[in-house]
Amino acid sequence: MQGIIKLHTQNLDFFYGNFQALHQISIKFLQNKVTALIGPSGCGKSTYLRCLNRMNDLIPGIKVKGRAMLGTEDIYDPSIDVVSLRRRVGMVFQKPNPFPKSIFENIAYGLKVNGVKDRAKITAIVEKSLKQAAIWDEVKDRLNETALGLSGGQQQRLCIARALAVDPEVLLMDEPASALDPIATQKIEELIAELSPRLTIIIVTHNMQQAARVSDRTAFFYMGKLIELNDTDTLFTKPELKQTEDYITGRFG
Amino acid sequence: MKQKMMIKKRLVLQKIWFSAFRLAVLINGAALCVMVYFILSRGFRAISWEFISQAPRDSMTAGGILPCIVGTICLCLMTLFVALPIGVASAIYLNEYATQGKLVRFIRLGINNLAGVPSIVFGLFGLAFFCIVFKMGVSIASGGLTLGIMTLPVIIGASEEALRAVPNTYREASLAMGATQWQTIKNVVLPTAFPGIITGSILGISRAAGETAPIMYTGAVFFTPDLPSSILDEVMALPYHIYVLATAGTQIEATRHLQYGTALVLIVLVFGMNFFAIILRSKMRKKMRI
Numbered sequence: 001m002q003g004i005i006k007l008h009t010q011n012l013d014f015f016y017g018n019f020q021a022l023h024q025i026s027i028k029f030l031q032n033k034v035t036a037l038i039g040p041s042g043c044g045k046s047t048y049l050r051c052l053n054r055m056n057d058l059i060p061g062i063k064v065k066g067r068a069m070l071g072t073e074d075i076y077d078p079s080i081d082v083v084s085l086r087r088r089v090g091m092v093f094q095k096p097n098p099f100p101k102s103i104f105e106n107i108a109y110g111l112k113v114n115g116v117k118d119r120a121k122i123t124a125i126v127e128k129s130l131k132q133a134a135i136w137d138e139v140k141d142r143l144n145e146t147a148l149g150l151s152g153g154q155q156q157r158l159c160i161a162r163a164l165a166v167d168p169e170v171l172l173m174d175e176p177a178s179a180l181d182p183i184a185t186q187k188i189e190e191l192i193a194e195l196s197p198r199l200t201i202i203i204v205t206h207n208m209q210q211a212a213r214v215s216d217r218t219a220f221f222y223m224g225k226l227i228e229l230n231d232t233d234t235l236f237t238k239p240e241l242k243q244t245e246d247y248i249t250g251r252f253g
Numbered sequence: 254m255k256q257k258m259m260i261k262k263r264l265v266l267q268k269i270w271f272s273a274f275r276l277a278v279l280i281n282g283a284a285l286c287v288m289v290y291f292i293l294s295r296g297f298r299a300i301s302w303e304f305i306s307q308a309p310r311d312s313m314t315a316g317g318i319l320p321c322i323v324g325t326i327c328l329c330l331m332t333l334f335v336a337l338p339i340g341v342a343s344a345i346y347l348n349e350y351a352t353q354g355k356l357v358r359f360i361r362l363g364i365n366n367l368a369g370v371p372s373i374v375f376g377l378f379g380l381a382f383f384c385i386v387f388k389m390g391v392s393i394a395s396g397g398l399t400l401g402i403m404t405l406p407v408i409i410g411a412s413e414e415a416l417r418a419v420p421n422t423y424r425e426a427s428l429a430m431g432a433t434q435w436q437t438i439k440n441v442v443l444p445t446a447f448p449g450i451i452t453g454s455i456l457g458i459s460r461a462a463g464e465t466a467p468i469m470y471t472g473a474v475f476f477t478p479d480l481p482s483s484i485l486d487e488v489m490a491l492p493y494h495i496y497v498l499a500t501a502g503t504q505i506e507a508t509r510h511l512q513y514g515t516a517l518v519l520i521v522l523v524f525g526m527n528f529f530a531i532i533l534r535s536k537m538r539k540k541m542r543i
Contacts, residue, residue, distance in 0.1 A: 055429060060352065087431025097422035099441055100541040110430035113440065146541065159426070166430055 003030035006200040007052065007089075007170055012066035014047055016059070021047045023225045024066070029170070034192060034201045036211035036232065039221035040247070045204045048221070049172050051075075052202065053089040054082050070170070087114060090168030094175040096155035098147035098162070103139050106147045106158060110166040125165055133161035134191050153184025160191060171195070173203040177210065189214050208248055212236050220244050292516050299514025308478040313497075314504050318515050323480050324393075324488030325462055325522065328472055331397020331484065332404055332461050337454050339401075340408030344450075347409070348416040349438055368406035372466040375403045379471035393484045396472015400461040407460065411453020415446035448537040455530035459523045465492040475501070491519040 007029040014022035022044045029035050037045040050056045051068060054075065068075040075085060087110075098106050107126040116122055126143075130136040135157040139150070147158055156176060163171060173192075177185040192201060192214045205211050211218050212232060219229040220243075228235060228244045239245045307317035343364075351357045379399030389395045419442050427437040443450075461467075473490040475497055481488050498512045499505060 053429060055425065058425070058428070083431050083433050086429055091425075091429035093422060093425060093429075095422060097420070097426045099423060099426070100445055109427070109440065110432070113427070113430065113432040113436045148541075162426075163430065 003033060005029070006031040007068075007070050007202075009048075009051070009069070010067040012048070012051060012064070012068055014044075014051060014056070014065075015063040017061045021224050022051070025226050027219055027226065027229060029200060029202060030217070031200050032197055033216040034196045034203060034214055036215035036218045037202065037204045037221060038206075038208060038211050038218060038247075039227075041206075043221040044224040045221045046174055049174055049202060049204050052170070052172055053086050053091055055086075055091065057082065087166050088168055089170045089172060090163035090166065091172045092156070092160050092163055092174065092176045095179050096152055096159055098150070098155050098158050100146065100148055102144045103147045103150070103158065104143040107162050107165050110162060114166055129161040129165040130158075132164050132195065133157045134187065134194070135161060151184070153180050153187060156180060156184065156188060157191065160188075164195075168199070170200045170202065173201065175204050175206060178206060185210070208236075220247060222247070289520070292513055292520060295510065296513030296515075296517035299510045300517065304514060305518065309476065312503070313476060314508055314511075318489075318491070318494060318511075318518065320477060320480060320489040321491045321494045321515065322518065322522070324473065324490045325492075325519070327393045327481055327484075327488055328396050328400060328468060328490060329458050329462050329526075331393050332400040333454070333458050335398055335401030336404040336408050336457070340405050340454065341412050341450060343405070344409050344412030344416060345438060345443075348413050349442065350434070364406050364409055367402075368410075370403075372403060372464055375399055376467040376470050378402075379467060384471055389485065391471060391474060391487045393472060393481055393486060393488055396468040396488075396490075397484070399467045399471045400464060403464070403467055404457045404461045407457030408450075408454045411457065412446070412450045415449025415453065416442065418449060419445045445541070448534045448541075451537075452530045452534040455526055455533075459526035459530075462523055462526070463492050463519060465490075465496050469493055469496070491515055491522070495519070 005028045008027060010026045012022060012025040013020060025044075025048055027035075037049065039045050047056065051064060052075070056062050056064075064076055070085070070089065073080065099109065101109070104126055107129050108122050111122050111125060116125075127136065127140075130139060135154060138154060139158070147155065150158060156179075160171075160176070177188045180188065189210065192203065195201065196216075203211075203214065215232045217230065218232045218235045220227045220235065222243065228239060228241050230240070235244065236248055239248060304317045305322060306319055308320050309318065310316035347357055347360065376399065379395055379402075383389050383395035383398050384391060387395075389398075423441050423445060424437055427441045428434070432440070465473075468490055472488060473493040474487045477487060477489055479486075495512055495515050498508045498515070
């Protein structure tokens with residue numbers, strides 16, 4: 001598959017203390033494509049995802065080697081502003097985590113912390129983000145009610161809207177549907193499809209059908225190593241390696 | 254047959270233990286009830302409008318305790334003013350910002366030890382430090398600062414507990430949107446922890462309201478009919494007034510009902526604060542739905 005490379009890592013190693021969690025990971029993520037990271041629990045896919053917006057920095061005793069580039073900027077360059085990096089590389093988490101604030105305030109939060117003060121502009125972006133996340137119709141009459149009153153699936157779409165509000169270039173999704181029921185999951189998947197023409201998405205998932213449904217490219221991780229990376233159709237129909245085939249057909253993992 | 258006996262034996266054992274636990278709770282509740290009844294029945298006679306709206310007269314054998322009520326409230330406010338900002342700031346530093354290591358462990362140990370220092374030691378320290386070295390004399394300021402330091406560990410503890418109860422996912426979500434750590438603390442962590450912090454703090458202050466030893470050298474005096482006009486004024490205080498009437502007066506027996514009456518007012522004040530704290534917390538929690 002061809003395209004502009006939005007984000008890539010080269011020979012990325014990651015350590016929790018002395019334990020090496022990632023070995024020499026090199027992946028190129030194409031602009032406005034969906035890339036799925038799959039693999040069994042503990043294979044390092046979430047750790048890898050969190051390297052891309054430096055969320056791992058919050059954990060004491062970690063070490064990163066190798067390169068991670070957003071466009072032409074080195075993500076781990078000491079001079080880079082981590083705060084603005086995280087604005088450009090948004091994230092949606094496994095468990096829906098809206099703030100205990102109103103629906104409106106949840107979406108407006110990212111704008112406010114990034115210095116947007118114009119009330120009309122904030123209102124417009126809140127509406128636009130909620131529409132993009134396909135939840136506007138469900139919440140437009142209750143914007144001032146607490147976000148914690150929404151269902152799990154609605155909360156997760158709200159979190160996606162919240163991440164979209166600051167206009168990120170890349171969206172990282174860490175098993176965004178694993179805590180949701182099948183109908184809510186389907187809505188999230190439809191949403192990913194709608195967003196992908198304008199946004200580079202990287203999604204970690206346990207669910208191989210989900211990876212096959214939503215992604216353009218798929219990377220298979222095992223024991224902290226990248227085993228195989230290919231177009232999703234190819235990886236799921238004609239995997240190059242026996243190990244990949246065993247995993248996607250459910251023979252291990 | 255043998256097995257049946259075994260089962261029965263286990264159930265009996267369980268009954269014995271749970272009865273013991275229940276007894277412990279009953280003793281606890283009974284102690285509170287007896288104490289409140291005791292003070293209520295003896296102090297009730299003293300309560301009148303005059304009692305809570307007038308200054309003492311006739312060598313404190315008659316009249317009211319208004320200066321004591323006002324004095325205790327002033328001392329509490331001063332304590333709150335001192336301990337709340339420092340306590341909450343310390344808790345934020347320790348829980349949100351500091352790298353968890355030897356230094357933080359050492360500081361925590363220090364705070365825990367501060368909580369174990371006898372209150373009379375705080376009183377003497379306050380006398381030497383605030384009253385004499387800082388020349389604040391016996392005043393609301395000295396007394397409030399002394400009580401404030403004494404209350405700090407309680408407020409730090411309550412605040413840290415409230416901060417720890419804020420789910421980490423809130424912090425992650427905020428940081429992932431390009432918020433700085435301070436923005437995250439100010440906009441997400443603190444508002445969520447606020448009900449717990451404020452409740453814990455009020456409970457700490459209400460404890461301080463009943464303390465005698467820390468204020469007997471630093472803030473409270475034997476007798477002053479005037480209400481304070483600045484924080485450098487000395488005041489009367491409820492717990493110290495009880496102590497004075499019960500031990501130092503010339504008419505200890507004759508003022509018995511005044512002693513119980515003062516104790517009753519103090520207990521009502523403290524219970525009132527605690528009740529207010531609990532109502533406030535449940536109101537705020539409901540508003541946030543957490």
